[in-house]
Amino acid sequence: GLMGSLLVGTSFAKSLALSLNIPLLDVHHMHGHILAHFIDDGQEKPSYPFLALTISGGHTQIVQVNSSSNLVVLGTTQDDAVGEAFDKSGKILGLGYPAGPQIDRLAKLGNPRKFEFPVPKAPDLNYSFSGFKTAVLYFLQRETKKNEDFIKENLEDICASIQYTLIKILFKKLEKAVIQTGIKQVAIGGGVSANSGIREHLKSMESKGWKTFIPPFEYTTDNAAMIGISGYFKFLNNDFAGLDTTASPRIHM
Known part of the structure; x- marks a missing residue:
């Protein structure tokens, strides 16, 4: 499994580091999603400080990025991630897993204002999504009781x-977060930043004076390049890890 491969990889890295006297670098997965913006692929890169919205299956966070090593979480999800x-x-x-790309595809064909779902309340800059899922469930149970073909007949509008x-x-x-910090450079990262609706909405915020940064599709989902760039910045900062470091698949920022 994931944990097994992480630990095997870690022990291999340690023995290699010891035998070749190579420094060991511990890289934070979510830092990788943010620092992917600095991979040199001809795109304009954000300058510090900027805000990053990290959105994935496991994370939803607003991070103030002051430097490659100084990242401050301003808000995070209190339950489910987006x-x-x-x-x-x-x-x-009844869509397959992962459903995000399918909802995105169907949403393009539907009316986003057809059905109204609640916006959950969460304090400060934090998020909450568990109540949203419940609201969708109750709504669909109610409607399919009246019409058993409700989902099939309205799938695109429901997704939208x-x-x-x-x-x-x-x-x-x-x-x-932009208003509170005064920082108008905003980047997105993580698997859900591949969503076309989110990408378009972020771009539209440029009309409010934001400068926005969207990663290329190949750097949105987990990839080796983002871990490489994170390690590169750590190497430049002489920020090495001790050989007692162990991998953790569930660490939060």
Whole structure:
């Protein structure tokens, strides 16, 4: 499994580091998603400080990035991550896993204002998504009781409305973070940043004076390049790890 391969990889890295006297670098997975913006692929890169919205199956965070080694979490999810909200909603709709890309594809064909879903309340710059999934479940149970073909007949509109609401939840707090910090450079990262609705909405915020940064598709999901660039910055900073470091698949920032 993941843990086994992580630990095998870690022990191999340690023995290699010891035998060749190579420094060991410990890289934070979510830092990788943020620092992927600095991979040299001809794109304009953000300058410090900037805000990063990290969105994936396991994380939803707003991070103030002051330097490659100084990242401050301003807000985080208190329960589900936004990726889980997409996938759990998709599961209720009978879509396969992962459901996010399918909801994105179907949402393009539907009316985002057709059905209204609640925006969960969470303090400060934090997020909450577990209540959203429950609201979708209850809504669909109620409607299919009246018409058993409700999902089939309205799938595109349901997906569009789900995606519209999740984007609204994400950007409500992100806008708040921009106002509170005065930082108008905003980047997204993590698997869910491949979502076309989120990408388009972020771009549209340039009309409010934001400068936005969207990673190429190949750097949105987990990839070796983002871990490489994180290690590169750590190497430049002489930020080496002790050989007692162990891998953890569930670490949060």
